[in-house]
Amino acid sequence: MTARVEELAQQIASLEESDLQALLERVEELSFHRGIRALSDRYRNRLKRQGKLNEGAETIVLKLKQIRQEIASREHPG
Numbered sequence: 001m002t003a004r005v006e007e008l009a010q011q012i013a014s015l016e017e018s019d020l021q022a023l024l025e026r027v028e029e030l031s032f033h034r035g036i037r038a039l040s041d042r043y044r045n046r047l048k049r050q051g052k053l054n055e056g057a058e059t060i061v062l063k064l065k066q067i068r069q070e071i072a073s074r075e076h077p078g
Contacts, residue, residue: 001009015023047053 012020012023044053047055
């Protein structure tokens with residue numbers, strides 16, 4: 001563990017309970033946003049590789065509706 005990490009750990013351990021809870025919530029929020037950005041970047045790169053990056057939202061929504069209908073027909077025939 002680096003000295004910086006140790007120092008941060010000491011500071012965090014000395015926080016009041018309410019401040020510690022607020023800090024943990026903020027870290028969770030930042031981690032979530034970082035994960036969403038990473039997922040978005042991967043999805044954008046995949047669309048770019050497939051040549052679909054500039055497809056309009058309407059086209060995508062129509063394709064998703066079609067896929068949903070196909071799955072519903074397969075899972076719930078008749």
